[in-house]
Amino acid sequence: MGAVRIPPIAFGLGCVALCFCAVEAMLAIGVLNQFVIPFPSAVLGAFGRLFAEEQLLHRLLVTGAEALAASLLVIGFSIGGGILLHKHRILRLATESWIAAAAAAPIVLAYPLFLVIFGRSSATIVAMGFVAGLAPALLKTLEGFQAVRKTLLNVGHSYNLSSGQLFWKIQFPAAIPTIFTGIRLGLIFTLINLIGVEFLINFGGLGQLINDLAERYDLPGVFATIIFVILVSVVLFSALEWIERWLRPSR
Amino acid sequence: MSGSHSEDETDMRASSAKLRLAADTTDEIDLVIQDVSMRFNTREGTVTAVDGVSFEIKRGEFVSIIGPSGCGKSTVFNILGGLVGGYDGSVVVGGERISGPHASIGMVFQEESTFPWRTVIDNVAFPLEVKGVPKTERYAVARKFIDMVGLTGFEQRYPSELSGGMRQRVAIARTLVFEPKILLMDEPFAALDEQTRVLLGDKVLKIQQDLRQTTLLITHNITEAVQLSDRVLIMTFRPGKVKRIVDIHLPRPRQGDVVGSDAFGRYVAEIWNDLREEASRGMAEAEDSARLRGA
Ligand SMILES: Nc1ncnc2c1ncn2[C@@H]1O[C@H](COP(=O)(O)OP(=O)(O)OP(=O)(O)O)[C@@H](O)[C@H]1O
Ligand SMILES: [Mg+2]
Numbered sequence: 001m002g003a004v005r006i007p008p009i010a011f012g013l014g015c016v017a018l019c020f021c022a023v024e025a026m027l028a029i030g031v032l033n034q035f036v037i038p039f040p041s042a043v044l045g046a047f048g049r050l051f052a053e054e055q056l057l058h059r060l061l062v063t064g065a066e067a068l069a070a071s072l073l074v075i076g077f078s079i080g081g082g083i084l085l086h087k088h089r090i091l092r093l094a095t096e097s098w099i100a101a102a103a104a105a106p107i108v109l110a111y112p113l114f115l116v117i118f119g120r121s122s123a124t125i126v127a128m129g130f131v132a133g134l135a136p137a138l139l140k141t142l143e144g145f146q147a148v149r150k151t152l153l154n155v156g157h158s159y160n161l162s163s164g165q166l167f168w169k170i171q172f173p174a175a176i177p178t179i180f181t182g183i184r185l186g187l188i189f190t191l192i193n194l195i196g197v198e199f200l201i202n203f204g205g206l207g208q209l210i211n212d213l214a215e216r217y218d219l220p221g222v223f224a225t226i227i228f229v230i231l232v233s234v235v236l237f238s239a240l241e242w243i244e245r246w247l248r249p250s251r
Numbered sequence: 252m253s254g255s256h257s258e259d260e261t262d263m264r265a266s267s268a269k270l271r272l273a274a275d276t277t278d279e280i281d282l283v284i285q286d287v288s289m290r291f292n293t294r295e296g297t298v299t300a301v302d303g304v305s306f307e308i309k310r311g312e313f314v315s316i317i318g319p320s321g322c323g324k325s326t327v328f329n330i331l332g333g334l335v336g337g338y339d340g341s342v343v344v345g346g347e348r349i350s351g352p353h354a355s356i357g358m359v360f361q362e363e364s365t366f367p368w369r370t371v372i373d374n375v376a377f378p379l380e381v382k383g384v385p386k387t388e389r390y391a392v393a394r395k396f397i398d399m400v401g402l403t404g405f406e407q408r409y410p411s412e413l414s415g416g417m418r419q420r421v422a423i424a425r426t427l428v429f430e431p432k433i434l435l436m437d438e439p440f441a442a443l444d445e446q447t448r449v450l451l452g453d454k455v456l457k458i459q460q461d462l463r464q465t466t467l468l469i470t471h472n473i474t475e476a477v478q479l480s481d482r483v484l485i486m487t488f489r490p491g492k493v494k495r496i497v498d499i500h501l502p503r504p505r506q507g508d509v510v511g512s513d514a515f516g517r518y519v520a521e522i523w524n525d526l527r528e529e530a531s532r533g534m535a536e537a538e539d540s541a542r543l544r545g546a
Contacts, residue, residue, distance in 0.1 A: 154360065160352050248368050
């Protein structure tokens with residue numbers, strides 16, 4: 001298994017390295033403007049400074065804690081809401097298209113409203129992240145429950161399962177793959193909005209750092225932080241995949 | 252007047268004799284389906300899937316339903332299993348009229364019905380698990396049935412790692428594991444090759460005889476129906492009615508080799524004759540409606 005996974009990872013890293021070299025070369029010969037795009041070598045060099053002077057790890061923890069809070073809210077409310085909408089047809093018919101609209105709306109623009117409600121605090125950031133991720137995750141969760149095959153439910157009925165058993169033994173495990181797709185989708189929105197709002201209100205962890213560095217025209221620092229954010233989200237989604245495999249081992 | 256009086260009397264005697272006969276056999280009759288009709292509303296209008304179907308199955312009897320595709324076999328299956336409502340008529344199981352799934356009925360479904368998130372052994376042990384049987388015990392029982400359907404060695408596999416026929420065998424084992432008194436099977440062997448079908452049929456038949464299970468098998472396969480059944484019920488093409496019931500007088504216990512006998516061949520030919528009529532009517536209707544749609 002391990003051996004099978006090495007080539008794609010090596011290929012991916014190789015491509016990234018190649019791009020870095022290409023950009024480095026183009027900056028050196030002046031095809032790209034070095035006042036707009038920093039040297040990749042300088043970006044990599046900035047990491048040491050970010051860890052030492054800008055408390056990158058501490059900021060990671062701040063953003064991480066906010067992300068965790070918002071994610072847990074998204075997961076809880078999307079699964080709870082999904083079950084509710086699945087069970088109550090009227091509620092579903094009344095709200096589904098609104099939720100779909102909300103999923104497509106640029107909710108980040110509503111940040112002043114949240115500022116008024118929660119103040120310039122972590123609460124605003126968590127709330128924005130939560131609101132942005134909820135709608136897509138909720139829609140997918142609902143879809144997961146709605147799409148459980150009739151025959152599997154009939155198997156449950158034929159064994160006279162109680163409605164609780166039917167849910168936990170059949171509906172929920174059958175819906176897990178779709179629910180996870182939804183959660184992954186939702187958490188992408190959550191993370192984007194979370195860091196975006198940190199940037200906008202200049203408060204909190206990594207988003208604020210990007211804002212600070214940009215104001216100081218520290219381009220290598222900005223790019224390094226962005227790369228760091230990308231790495232964090234890669235780790236986050238790998239972890240999510242791992243949890244999914246653990247929850248539902250079959251393909 | 253007096254003439255009609257005596258006629259009444261004979262009538263009454265006849266009907267009380269019938270009643271007595273019914274009383275003698277009620278203990279024996281396990282499953283009654285009485286004048287059941289089922290209609291579906293579709294975009295093209297109302298489809299009568301099943302029209303006035305009545306039959307009885309005695310305790311321990313093995314009955315097959317055979318009929319052309321779309322004649323309402325699965326509909327009857329779902330009605331007997333208590334999985335659908337909204338039909339006319341009544342279904343009586345073990346003396347009580349059902350309005351939902353009955354605890355003594357086990358079902359094997361026509362469609363893929365294994366749980367993809369459970370291993371073979373956890374699939375098979377499922378009915379025991381929901382009944383609260385402890386793990387070691389239910390695994391032991393499940394292993395026995397996995398062996399019976401020839402899947403030993405595959406206990407830890409997931410359904411996605413099995414062939415379609417193997418998955419169907421998992422589903423059969425899962426239903427047999429809780430030893431239902433009444434067994435309903437909807438084309439359980441359809442995904443199997445002829446040899447496996449006959450061998451597995453033997454095994455199911457053996458369990459059925461051991462447990463004296465009342466069994467209803469739905470099938471397309473005439474050989475299978477004759478090999479396994481005490482009676483074969485032939486259904487007409489839409490709307491699905493009972494066309495004829497054929498008693499199979501072949502000696503029991505039967506083995507797969509009964510398939511080669513003369514008597515067996517005669518039954519197959521007889522049923523095939525009836526079925527061909529229905530199947531060709533079905534084909535003709537399909538062609539007609541295709542032509543109508545084309546015009
Ligand atoms: N849920 C439904 N809605 C509408 N029509 C239905 C529904 N279920 C069955 N039918 C119709 O009822 C008829 C009988 O269907 P059924 O599934 O019972 O056939 P079948 O005899 O089991 O066929 P097969 O041998 O192909 O499995 C078909 O014409 C089908 O179109
Ligand atoms: Mg069918």
